[in-house]
Structure formats: structure tokens, C-alpha cells
Amino acid sequence: MPATLPLFLTLLLPIAGGGVLALFGHRERGPQINVAFSFATFASALWLTAEVILGTPILGFEERFFIDPLNAFLVALTALVGFTTSLFSQPYMRIEREHGKMTAPRMRLFHSMYQLFIAMMLMALTTNNLGVLWVAMEAATLTTVLLVSVYRTPASLEAAWKYFILCGVGIAQALFGTMLLYLAADRVIGGGEGALLWTHLAAVKTQLEPNILALAFVFLMLGYGTKVGLVPVHNWLPDAHAEGPTPISAVLSGLLLNVALYAILRCKSLAEGAMTNGLAGRTMVAFGIVSVVVAAFFLRRQRDVKRMFAYSSIEHMGLMTFAFGLGGPIANFAGLLHMTVHSLTKSAIFFAVGHATQRAGSQLMDDIRGLLQSSPTLGWGLVLGSLAILGLPPFGVFASEFLILTSAMRQLPWATPVLLLALGVAFAAVFGRVQAMVFGESTQPPLPHRPALVPVFVHLGLTLMLGIFVPPFLNEWYQQAAALIGG
Amino acid sequence: MHALLNQSINLYAAFLLIVSFAMISQRRILSLVHLYTTQGVALVLATVTVAYLTSQPHLFYSAVITLALKVFLIPIMLHRVIDRLDVRWDIEPLINIPTTMLIGIVLVVFAFNLALPISQLSSSIARSTLGIALACVLLSFMMMIVRAKAIPQVIGFLAMENGLFFAATAATNGMPMIVELGIALDVLVGVLILGVFMFQIREQFDSLDIRHLERLREE
Numbered sequence: 174m175p176a177t178l179p180l181f182l183t184l185l186l187p188i189a190g191g192g193v194l195a196l197f198g199h200r201e202r203g204p205q206i207n208v209a210f211s212f213a214t215f216a217s218a219l220w221l222t223a224e225v226i227l228g229t230p231i232l233g234f235e236e237r238f239f240i241d242p243l244n245a246f247l248v249a250l251t252a253l254v255g256f257t258t259s260l261f262s263q264p265y266m267r268i269e270r271e272h273g274k275m276t277a278p279r280m281r282l283f284h285s286m287y288q289l290f291i292a293m294m295l296m297a298l299t300t301n302n303l304g305v306l307w308v309a310m311e312a313a314t315l316t317t318v319l320l321v322s323v324y325r326t327p328a329s330l331e332a333a334w335k336y337f338i339l340c341g342v343g344i345a346q347a348l349f350g351t352m353l354l355y356l357a358a359d360r361v362i363g364g365g366e367g368a369l370l371w372t373h374l375a376a377v378k379t380q381l382e383p384n385i386l387a388l389a390f391v392f393l394m395l396g397y398g399t400k401v402g403l404v405p406v407h408n409w410l411p412d413a414h415a416e417g418p419t420p421i422s423a424v425l426s427g428l429l430l431n432v433a434l435y436a437i438l439r440c441k442s443l444a445e446g447a448m449t450n451g452l453a454g455r456t457m458v459a460f461g462i463v464s465v466v467v468a469a470f471f472l473r474r475q476r477d478v479k480r481m482f483a484y485s486s487i488e489h490m491g492l493m494t495f496a497f498g499l500g501g502p503i504a505n506f507a508g509l510l511h512m513t514v515h516s517l518t519k520s521a522i523f524f525a526v527g528h529a530t531q532r533a534g535s536q537l538m539d540d541i542r543g544l545l546q547s548s549p550t551l552g553w554g555l556v557l558g559s560l561a562i563l564g565l566p567p568f569g570v571f572a573s574e575f576l577i578l579t580s581a582m583r584q585l586p587w588a589t590p591v592l593l594l595a596l597g598v599a600f601a602a603v604f605g606r607v608q609a610m611v612f613g614e615s616t617q618p619p620l621p622h623r624p625a626l627v628p629v630f631v632h633l634g635l636t637l638m639l640g641i642f643v644p645p646f647l648n649e650w651y652q653q654a655a656a657l658i659g660g
Numbered sequence: 661m662h663a664l665l666n667q668s669i670n671l672y673a674a675f676l677l678i679v680s681f682a683m684i685s686q687r688r689i690l691s692l693v694h695l696y697t698t699q700g701v702a703l704v705l706a707t708v709t710v711a712y713l714t715s716q717p718h719l720f721y722s723a724v725i726t727l728a729l730k731v732f733l734i735p736i737m738l739h740r741v742i743d744r745l746d747v748r749w750d751i752e753p754l755i756n757i758p759t760t761m762l763i764g765i766v767l768v769v770f771a772f773n774l775a776l777p778i779s780q781l782s783s784s785i786a787r788s789t790l791g792i793a794l795a796c797v798l799l800s801f802m803m804m805i806v807r808a809k810a811i812p813q814v815i816g817f818l819a820m821e822n823g824l825f826f827a828a829t830a831a832t833n834g835m836p837m838i839v840e841l842g843i844a845l846d847v848l849v850g851v852l853i854l855g856v857f858m859f860q861i862r863e864q865f866d867s868l869d870i871r872h873l874e875r876l877r878e879e
Contacts (some may be wrong), residue, residue, distance in 0.1 A: 312845075319853060319856065322860060338813065342820070345820055348824050349827065352824070352832060353778065364833065366838060384778075388774075
């Protein structure tokens with residue numbers, strides 16, 4: 174069983190990292206240990222994806238884990254952003270500590286929970302059991318609740334409380350949906366653990382009772398949709414992003430939302446198989462459009478820079494949900510590409526924004542001025558990142574948005590002008606704000622340590638590459654994954 | 661004997677529903693914890709009965725876990741939190757109690773209608789109780805919305821989980837063991853985190869009134 178070894182390592186390393194850092198996370202070497210574990214996880218995730226690309230889907234540990242091109246790609250992305258964020262958090266958290274916002278016990282909590290958070294996301298991605306998927310999603314929320322409130326300010330406590338309660342209620346709906354799925358499967362496969370294994374369910378999906386599946390999908394969509402941050406169940410997202418430490422905002426936006434969307438995709442594939450009326454796809458299209466439009470108009474009203482980019486995440490997750498709702502090879506391909514470039518770009522933006530707010534000593538955009546003059550590389554990182562996320566060519570977001578819009582034109586013509594309008598509004602809002610932040614004079618003192626800008630430019634470089642040229646192996650891989658989503 | 665036991669499941673279901681209504685009308689926090697504990701007891705009895713009737717050993721294990729968690733561990737933790745924070749009464753809820761009760765009745769009717777097509781398809785012995793389970797979930801959901809203090813909200817959250825657990829037992833004879841273990845672990849960790857959290861809120865605001873937590877709003 175050669176293929177199960179990298180799977181085993183990918184899951185075990187971050188859990189072990191969480192344990193080790195729970196003991197030593199507050200020491201001088203804590204950040205380095207965090208980076209080392211993240212890198213090791215990334216390496217084993219690459220090994221795992223290499224195995225999947227070369228061979229066939231892997232079923233590991235008595236069918237409990239299942240890797241196909243769809244989740245292998247997300248595993249690689251999660252491990253990559255997990256690694257670069259750990260690099261970014263090194264200088265960022267050091268500065269926070271010198272500002273007196275972090276203490277030794279809080280550093281330990283941060284490092285340990287960071288590793289466990291990555292572990293739970295990887296668990297959610299690789300498990301074959303839809304029940305375990307739910308458990309891992311909930312556990313990923315639990316690991317980050319105390320991180321959102323780590324500064325113990327009134328606003329951060331409020332954000333964490335909202336995050337816990339709203340996501341808890343949301344995810345409870347998803348549990349009910351999972352239960353209904355089990356009920357439907359029970360009638361076809363029979364009880365026991367097999368009835369919740371995705372591979373078993375996918376094999377019999379056409380025989381599942383359509384009425385139960387329709388209700389199950391609505392609950393699952395609402396439940397996991399809360400975690401994706403879809404309107405109208407998005408309220409926790411801007412608060413949690415704005416009040417938590419920036420590395421957490423980066424991984425929430427770049428990774429957790431993707432994992433939740435992945436859960437919806439798996440369920441959608443089952444629901445589409447059982448129902449022939451395309452209800453699942455239409456539900457996703459509706460949630461997607463509403464999210465894009467509402468988020469675009471809320472973007473204009475933001476004054477806090479991290480809140481603004483949090484709303485931008487809602488907008489982009491809405492766009493992906495819309496694309497996957499349309500279905501078909503091109504829209505699915507575009508959705509997957511958008512998932513990749515959004516994760517990379519948004520986390521890069523949060524890295525740049527994090528240092529910019531540390532420099533200004535405030536998250537209000539009115540207080541941030543003259544970034545290009547005071548620290549040009551940081552300023553350029555923010556400018557390029559914002560242009561990339563707004564969908565300017567030649568960045569990858571342009572390519573994926575273009576594909577989404579053209580497939581919308583073909584399959585759902587009335588949606589195209591709505592989406593274009595929303596994207597235009599978002600562009601005007603973000604561009605105006607970013608311009609004001611990077612130009613002008615700065616009077617703020619420079620940062621006490623060198624900011625971590627390598628991750629920013631690595632991410633932007635990758636996004637640029639995906640916009641100009643998608644390597645053939647990646648192209649092949651996306652197409653396989655798109656075919657798996659179906660629809 | 662079997663017929664009697666079958667009926668007893670309906671009895672426990674009805675009891676769960678009554679307790680859910682009692683929770684909505686109860687403003688004393690200590691009584692809320694007691695109600696939560698009795699709900700746990702009813703849940704354990706119902707699970708044991710279903711386990712005996714269907715002779716599924718894994719339901720016995722899950723009954724034992726429920727007993728340990730929901731009848732002993734979580735209520736004890738809640739009592740300690742209440743003692744140390746010295747909170748006794750909830751303030752006037754956002755909507756007054758008679759109105760909430762009326763909304764609750766509407767929710768129950770809605771839940772029964774929603775569950776009707778599923779119950780007809782379910783082969784499990786306790787299928788007629790699916791509507792009640794769903795009603796309990798919705799009632800706890802409403803309780804979370806209308807209460808203004810942190811602890812009643814948490815109890816609403818836990819009661820919702822009870823409703824979901826009962827739905828799983830009633831409709832499907834319980835989820836697979838590994839999933840139930842995972843859910844139990846998540847609930848336990850969640851309660852621990854909430855405990856830590858309430859002390860943090862108290863330290864910061866000197867009160868557990870979550871109306872302090874309404875600063876982050878879109879203006």
C-alpha cells in the first residue's frame with residue numbers, strides 16, 4: 174500500500190504539530206516549529222497529489238478515505254496556503270507580540286490551533302464518510318473560535334460569539350441534511366457505516382429517493398452555505414475576518430470557505446443523480462447570484478480594510494457557487510480555476526493588508542496612507558493583489574471570471590448583465606479605496622521587522638501564471654475534477 | 661410487551677416536545693439547566709428502547725455516551741459556570757413569552773407537515789416521531805433567537821443538538837458509530853470552549869448580556 178503512506182503523513186503531521194506546539198508553541202522557536210510542520214504537511218500533500226495524478230483514485234484505510242482529482246487538488250492548495258501563511262505569521266505575530274497584543278500563552282494557543290485547523294480541513298477533504306466530513310467541518314470551526322477572540326477586545330469577543338453561534342446553527346442544519354441522506358441511503362444500501370460512504374452513495378445515486386434527497390440537499394446547502402458565507406447566512410464572515418489575527422483571516426478566506434464549498438459539491442453530485450429536475454443546480458445559482466450582488470453593494474460601505482476584503486470573499490464565493498450551479502464541463506472548470514486563484518490572491522492580499530494595518534496602527538482605511546511611498550514593496554503587493562482580485566487581465570481571476578461569464582451567457586443569458594453590473598460595482602468600490610491607501614504621504618513609522626513579502630509575491634506570481642498559461646498537467650487535472658462534479 | 665415499548669417511544673417524544681416548550685417559557689437559568697437534564701434523560705430512555713427493540717448494540721453504546729455527556733457532564737459544567745458567574749435570571753426576552761409560545765405552535769405544525777412525506781418512507785420503528793424531533797429543533801432554534809443572555813442561548817444550542825440526536829435515532833435507528841462519536845466529541849469541545857468564552861465575555865463587559873455584542877453592525 175504505497176499510496177496510503179503519503180495520505181497517512183498528510184493527516185498525521187498537522188495533528189502531531191498541534192500536539193507539539195501545544196507544549197512548545199510559546200517558546201522562542203515556536204514560529205519555526207510551526208513553519209517546519211506546515212512545510213512537512215505541504216511536502217506530503219504534494220507526494221499524495223503526485224500519486225493521484227499518476228494513478229487512479231485512492232481508497233485508503235478500509236475505504237474510510239478517498240482521494241480523487243477533485244479533492245487532491247484542494248488538498249494541495251490547502252497545504253500550500255497553510256505553509257505560506259505560516260511563513261507570513263512569523264514576522265506578523267512577532268510584531269503583534271511587541272505591540273503587546275499577543276502574550277506567550279496566546280502564542281501557544283495560536284500555533285497549536287493553527288495546526289489543528291489545517292488538520293481538520295485536510296480531514297474534511299480526504300474523508301470518504303459524509304458524517305465524518307460534517308464532524309471535521311465543525312471541528313475546524315471550533316479550532317478557530319478561540320483564535321478569532323484571541324485579542325480579547327469587545328469587538329473580537331462579539332465576532333467570535335457570532336461565529337460560533339451562527340456557524341453552529343448553520344452546521345446543525347447540515348447535520349440534519351446528512352441524516353436525511355443516511356435515511357435515503359439506508360433504504361438502498363442498508364444501514365451501517367457503508368451507507369454514508371461517498372463512494373457507495375455515488376454508485377447508487379440514481380436509486381436514492383428523490384423527495385428525501387431534495388429536502389436533504391436544501392438543508393445541506395443552507396448548512397454548509399453558512400460556512401461558505403453565502404448571503405443571507407453570511408453575517409459571521411466579515412466580523413470574524415476583521416477581528417481575528419490576519420493569518421487567520423487569510424486561511425479562513427483562502428481555505429475554509431473552499432472546503433465548505435467542496436462539501437456542497439459532493440452533496441450536489443448526489444442530489445443531481447437522484448433528482449433529474451436540476452433543482453440542486455438552480456438552488457446554487459440562486460444563492461450564488463444573490464451573494465455576488467449583495468456583497469458587491471456592501472463593499473462600498475466598508476471603512477475597515479479587512480471587512481472590505483471579507484465582503485470581496487463573499488462575492489467571489491458567490492461567483493464560484495454560481496459557476497458550479499450552472500454545471501457542465503466549462504463552468505465547472507472555471508469554478509475550480511476560480512477557487513484556486515481566489516485562494517491564492519485573497520490570502521496574498523490579507524498578508525499585505527496585515528502588515529499595512531500594523532504599520533498604520535489601525536484597520537480603518539482612512540488611517541492608511543501612502544503605502545507606495547513608505548514601503549514600496551508592500552504597497553505594490555496590495556495594488557497588484559487588488560487588481561488581480563478585481564479581475565484585471567493578465568491575472569488568473571480574469572481568465573476564470575471570463576469563462577464563468579461566457580458559460581453564463583450560453584446557459585443562463587439573463588444572469589450575465591447582473592453579474593457584470595455587480596463586478597463593476599465591486600471594481601469601483603475596491604479600486605477607489607485601494608488607491609487612497611497606497612498614494613499620498615505617509616507619516617507612520619516603519620515596521621520594526623522586515624515584513625513577510627515573499628508569500629505575497631509567490632501567490633501573485635502563481636495567479637499571474639494561471640492567467641497566462643495553465644500547464645498541461647494542471648489543465649488535465651482540472652478537467653478530470655470538473656468531470657467528477659458533473660451536472 | 662413490544663407494542664407497549666413502541667408506544668413508550670411516542671411518550672418520550674411527546675415529553676421532549678413538552679420540555680422544549682417549557683424551556684421557551686422558563687426565565688430562571690437554573691431551571692433551564694434542569695429542563696435540559698430531563699431532556700437528556702428522556703433521550704437516553706428513548707435510545708435504549710429503540711436499541712432493545714431493534715437489537716442494535718451500537719445504540720446501547722450511544723445511549724451510554726448520551727447519559728454521560730448530557731445527563732452528567734454538560735449539566736455539571738453548566739452549574740459550575742452559573743455558580744461562578746452568579747447569574748440567576750434572564751432578563752425579559754426580546755419577544756414576550758405568550759407570543760413566543762404561539763409562534764412555537766405554528767412551528768410545530770410546520771415541522772409535522774415537513775416531516776410527513778419522510779416519515780411515510782422511513783422503515784424505522786420510531787418513524788412517527790420524526791415530526792416531533794424536527795419541531796424540537798425548530799423550537800430550540802427560536803429560543804436561541806429570542807433570548808438575550810449567553811447561557812440561555814447556549815442551552816438553546818444544546819437543546820437543538822438533542823432534537824437532532826433524537827431525529828437520528830427516530831428516523832434512522834442512529835447514525836453509524838464513528839459519526840456519533842465524532843458528534844459527541846464536537847459537542848463536548850464546543851461546550852468547553854463556550855465555558856472559556858463566557859468568562860472572557862464577563863471579564864470584558866462585566867455582564868453576560870449579549871446585547872453588548874451588537875456593536876459590529878453594518879451602518
